[in-house]
Amino acid sequence: MSNSTEAEAAAGVRGAIAAYAHALDDGRTEDVVALFCPDGTSDIAGVGKFVGRDAIRATYSNMVPTQPQRHMVANTVITSSSEDMATASSDFAFFQRGDAGWSTLVVGRYEDTLHRRDGDWLFYERLTSYVM
Amino acid sequence: MTESTQARVATAVRELIGAHTQAQDAGRADDIVELYTPDGVLEVPGFGEIAGHDALREAFLGWAPTQPQRHLVANTLITSATEEQATATSDVAFFQRGESGWSVQVLGRYEDVLRFHGGAWRFHKRTTTYQA
Numbered sequence: 092m093s094n095s096t097e098a099e100a101a102a103g104v105r106g107a108i109a110a111y112a113h114a115l116d117d118g119r120t121e122d123v124v125a126l127f128c129p130d131g132t133s134d135i136a137g138v139g140k141f142v143g144r145d146a147i148r149a150t151y152s153n154m155v156p157t158q159p160q161r162h163m164v165a166n167t168v169i170t171s172s173s174e175d176m177a178t179a180s181s182d183f184a185f186f187q188r189g190d191a192g193w194s195t196l197v198v199g200r201y202e203d204t205l206h207r208r209d210g211d212w213l214f215y216e217r218l219t220s221y222v223m
Numbered sequence: 224m225t226e227s228t229q230a231r232v233a234t235a236v237r238e239l240i241g242a243h244t245q246a247q248d249a250g251r252a253d254d255i256v257e258l259y260t261p262d263g264v265l266e267v268p269g270f271g272e273i274a275g276h277d278a279l280r281e282a283f284l285g286w287a288p289t290q291p292q293r294h295l296v297a298n299t300l301i302t303s304a305t306e307e308q309a310t311a312t313s314d315v316a317f318f319q320r321g322e323s324g325w326s327v328q329v330l331g332r333y334e335d336v337l338r339f340h341g342g343a344w345r346f347h348k349r350t351t352t353y354q355a
Contacts, residue, residue: 097231097234098231098234102230163295165297166295168241168242168245169238181241182248183295184325195318195327197325198293222293222320
């Protein structure tokens with residue numbers, strides 16, 4: 092793969108990762124679902140493994156924020172990439188605002204496999220785990 | 224430098240910073256050291272300048288995590304880039320989990336000088352400052 096393709100893939104991957112965080116924290120469930128491949132998987136530690144957009148929609152519709160929250164994603168490393176597939180590893184912190192202000196509820200990691208489908212980078216598999 | 228070269232260098236620099244952060248929070252001192260040029264320098268408040276692989280290894284072994292922690296590095300701005308050298312400025316938040324959960328211990332900034340050395344981008348100098 093040429094270096095410029097690698098940079099393009101990296102931009103697409105980082106874009107999908109950011110779009111997921113924005114859509115999730117905004118409670119835009121349909122936009123979250125659309126970031127997964129039709130045959131994509133979201134595997135969330137302690138919650139379950141959800142395969143396909145219907146299963147993903149059912150789960151994420153129960154995660155619509157009830158109070159201000161943010162997932163801050165950082166330290167993304169693209170661990171492999173080709174023309175139409177990439178893997179990436181990122182850290183995140185989950186902040187929620189309660190009566191006592193903002194607090195860090197969870198810190199974790201995303202391990203992602205993304206496929207390029209019709210020009211868009213989509214999650215084929217997202218594994219979410221928490222730092223215990 | 225062409226636009227695609229700039230994108231390629233920017234991608235490599237972000238990957239490098241991400242790799243350093245992930246290795247540091249996992250306590251992989253040898254992996255961190257490999258990300259520095261042989262004459263690489265790390266400057267940390269209270270520790271002065273730590274120069275060269277042996278000194279860096281010793282320092283990072285001393286900083287190996289004793290409880291769950293994460294550095295989240297964000298707002299990376301590539302301030303200059305050529306085929307051989309780049310500079311970047313990033314913000315960092317350091318989270319640690321104690322008995323009462325996760326908390327932000329330190330906010331700081333990284334000023335990095337990166338060099339293309341031995342076929343890969345590496346840290347030539349990282350200057351860490353803490354927000355007072």
